[in-house]
Amino acid sequence: MDYLFSEETKMVKDLAHKIAEEKIRPVAAKYDQSEEYPWDIIKVIADAGLFGLFIPEEYGGMHVNVLNLCLATEEMSRACGGIAVCYAASALGTFPIVLFGNDEQKKKYLPDLASGKKVAAFAVTEPEAGSDASAIKTTAKKEGDYYVLNGLKHFITNGGDAETYVVIAMTDKTKGARGASAFIVEKGTPGFTFGKKEDKFGIRASSTRELIFTDCKVPKANLLSKEGMGFIVTMRTFDMSRPGVAAQALGIAQGALELAVKYARERVQFGKSISSFQGIQWMLADMATGVESARALVYATARMVDAGIKDVAKESAMAKMYASDVAMKVTVDALQIFGGYGYMKDYPIEKYVRDAKITQIYEGTNQIQRSIIALQLIKEMAK
Amino acid sequence: MNIIVCIKQVPETTEVRINPETNTLIREGVKSIINPFDMYAIEEAIRLKERFGGKVSVVTMGPPQADNALREAISLGADEGFLVCDRAFAGSDTWATSYTLAGAIKKVGSFDLILCGKQASDGDTAQVGPGISTHLDIPQVTYVKKIEEVRDNIMRVERMMEEGFEIIETPLPVLLTVVKEINEPRLPSLKGIMRSKSAKITILTQKELDLDTQSIGLCGSPTQVVKIFTPPQRAGGQMLTGEISEIVTKLVELVKGEVH
Numbered sequence: 001m002d003y004l005f006s007e008e009t010k011m012v013k014d015l016a017h018k019i020a021e022e023k024i025r026p027v028a029a030k031y032d033q034s035e036e037y038p039w040d041i042i043k044v045i046a047d048a049g050l051f052g053l054f055i056p057e058e059y060g061g062m063h064v065n066v067l068n069l070c071l072a073t074e075e076m077s078r079a080c081g082g083i084a085v086c087y088a089a090s091a092l093g094t095f096p097i098v099l100f101g102n103d104e105q106k107k108k109y110l111p112d113l114a115s116g117k118k119v120a121a122f123a124v125t126e127p128e129a130g131s132d133a134s135a136i137k138t139t140a141k142k143e144g145d146y147y148v149l150n151g152l153k154h155f156i157t158n159g160g161d162a163e164t165y166v167v168i169a170m171t172d173k174t175k176g177a178r179g180a181s182a183f184i185v186e187k188g189t190p191g192f193t194f195g196k197k198e199d200k201f202g203i204r205a206s207s208t209r210e211l212i213f214t215d216c217k218v219p220k221a222n223l224l225s226k227e228g229m230g231f232i233v234t235m236r237t238f239d240m241s242r243p244g245v246a247a248q249a250l251g252i253a254q255g256a257l258e259l260a261v262k263y264a265r266e267r268v269q270f271g272k273s274i275s276s277f278q279g280i281q282w283m284l285a286d287m288a289t290g291v292e293s294a295r296a297l298v299y300a301t302a303r304m305v306d307a308g309i310k311d312v313a314k315e316s317a318m319a320k321m322y323a324s325d326v327a328m329k330v331t332v333d334a335l336q337i338f339g340g341y342g343y344m345k346d347y348p349i350e351k352y353v354r355d356a357k358i359t360q361i362y363e364g365t366n367q368i369q370r371s372i373i374a375l376q377l378i379k380e381m382a383k
Numbered sequence: 384m385n386i387i388v389c390i391k392q393v394p395e396t397t398e399v400r401i402n403p404e405t406n407t408l409i410r411e412g413v414k415s416i417i418n419p420f421d422m423y424a425i426e427e428a429i430r431l432k433e434r435f436g437g438k439v440s441v442v443t444m445g446p447p448q449a450d451n452a453l454r455e456a457i458s459l460g461a462d463e464g465f466l467v468c469d470r471a472f473a474g475s476d477t478w479a480t481s482y483t484l485a486g487a488i489k490k491v492g493s494f495d496l497i498l499c500g501k502q503a504s505d506g507d508t509a510q511v512g513p514g515i516s517t518h519l520d521i522p523q524v525t526y527v528k529k530i531e532e533v534r535d536n537i538m539r540v541e542r543m544m545e546e547g548f549e550i551i552e553t554p555l556p557v558l559l560t561v562v563k564e565i566n567e568p569r570l571p572s573l574k575g576i577m578r579s580k581s582a583k584i585t586i587l588t589q590k591e592l593d594l595d596t597q598s599i600g601l602c603g604s605p606t607q608v609v610k611i612f613t614p615p616q617r618a619g620g621q622m623l624t625g626e627i628s629e630i631v632t633k634l635v636e637l638v639k640g641e642v643h
């Protein structure tokens with residue numbers, strides 16, 4: 001399907017495709033196995049300028065364009081969902097600064113993130129605050145020119161490898177959700193350490209760690225926006241980043257579909273290519289239709305965000321939920337087409353199933369996305 | 384250091400199809416790319432520029448669409464592109480091509496180094512690079528796998544041999560042809576691609592170059608392709624069995640039969 005991209009967007013897509021095929025695909029299995037952070041690929045992505053896709057030009061980026069970001073993420077996810085998420089998670093950690101940072105904060109942090117010299121991470125989740133982000137226990141107590149942070153964040157993507165963190169902590173517990181604030185915390189700040197690195201089912205090239213804050217003094221100047229804005233920062237950030245997660249799911253689905261079609265053409269049983277069997281053909285047709293409808297939804301949502309439409313919560317939720325459900329179904333069906341071979345790690349397809357699963361869970365489980373969509377529907381009707 | 388890189392646009396395939404009537408390559412329907420070996424020459428030029436400063440100029444001879452190859456080189460970090468393009472140059476063999484390119488290089492300006500890929504993936508002759516150096520009367524080193532040192536107008540390079548390598552010191556300017564062991568070519572950057580889209584490509588025709596008309600194009604090409612064909616597949620061999628002495632006797636008889 002032709003989505004009538006601008007010249008610039010085509011350029012981004014082609015370049016990301018090249019990186020994916022020439023640099024990422026050959027090492028996808030290696031990083032999946034070793035769980036090392038793919039610094040060499042991060043450097044390739046940085047040299048290509050793709051970290052600039054979510055940062056304004058005056059701070060060293062190319063300008064913020066969610067559609068471009070989605071295409072870069074989708075293309076790289078076709079080759080490896082794990083490596084692509086290292087990139088996408090840096091966008092997630094950067095958006096709060098782009099959206100809410102003051103000029104000084106932007107000048108200090110964005111140029112190194114735009115050049116890819118540093119990567120970012122966003123820290124909201126805690127052991128007891130997953131879908132219920134209002135249950136956050138990490139505190140930030142104001143003391144003179146500092147906020148003193150105490151608490152534990154976990155499941156933080158790019159945790160330990162990122163240099164720049166945006167951390168959500170409670171500045172006033174009595175106010176509930178309105179008592180949360182967002183802080184920029186640099187790696188190496190005294191009192192900021194890392195806990196265990198998670199051993200994951202999928203996206204194993206990406207790092208997921210605990211962040212531990214023990215009387216960690218963060219300069220007052222690192223508060224994003226104002227005290228009490230933590231949840232607004234979080235929600236607005238997710239509105240921007242959800243199309244990216246959807247694009248990751250879309251890329252994983254597309255990658256699995258391509259492998260399945262290729263395998264179906266090559267595999268011979270009963271003296272014929274299995275692609276000549278209607279049972280396989282119908283599976284492939286359903287997979288391709290699912291992928292294309294997810295794609296249309298993801299691109300349309302990204303274009304809404306880029307057009308400056310403020311209220312995209314419903315569409316973002318739909319894109320993320322739908323694309324990730326498609327990714328799960330398509331990757332499982334792709335493995336089915338590979339048959340017994342698909343179950344073996346010698347073949348690349350089982351990794352796609354493992355990589356796809358997380359997209360239904362993180363940045364709001366798909367159950368939470370459905371709640372967001374339903375709430376919006378009810379609100380719209382009540383207007 | 385001013386560096387000139389000579390590149391060629393080739394079909395993106397290892398299975399080149401040939402028109403049996405005209406004995407020329409069938410280019411229709413095949414995507415064109417920069418000759419893979421030339422990518423190493425471009426990369427090495429950019430690395431040298433990053434180390435020593437200067438300018439990288441890329442030159443290609445070909446049809447108007449070879450403009451794309453020059454823009455791709457610019458997206459990787461080259462500074463300027465020259466397209467040597469004229470109907471008068473059509474049908475050039477490696478001799479006429481290297482004569483024409485040498486003429487174009489004189490127009491591009493002063494240089495310290497010319498880099499070429501070791502050969503083109505379509506013609507596989509490996510003659511144009513050495514030909515250019517001959518026409519320009521400068522030294523050449525072929526199959527370079529490493530530039531060890533550059534100092535006081537001297538360059539020391541490693542030249543790949545079938546077994547081992549040679550270390551050669553040469554004065555500048557010099558023409559080097561490079562092998563793929565020399566580096567790992569980078570990918571373009573978004574900024575580079577944007578710059579390449581708006582870059583000006585200088586077109587050099589026979590009018591600008593004013594070359595000897597007897598030395599260019601088809602009439603300047605001593606090579607004539609008489610016939611291009613796919614060699615017939617080799618038939619299976621014949622296995623001789625038995626005692627060694629019997630086999631030897633049989634073999635000698637067979638060879639004698641073949642000779643007569």
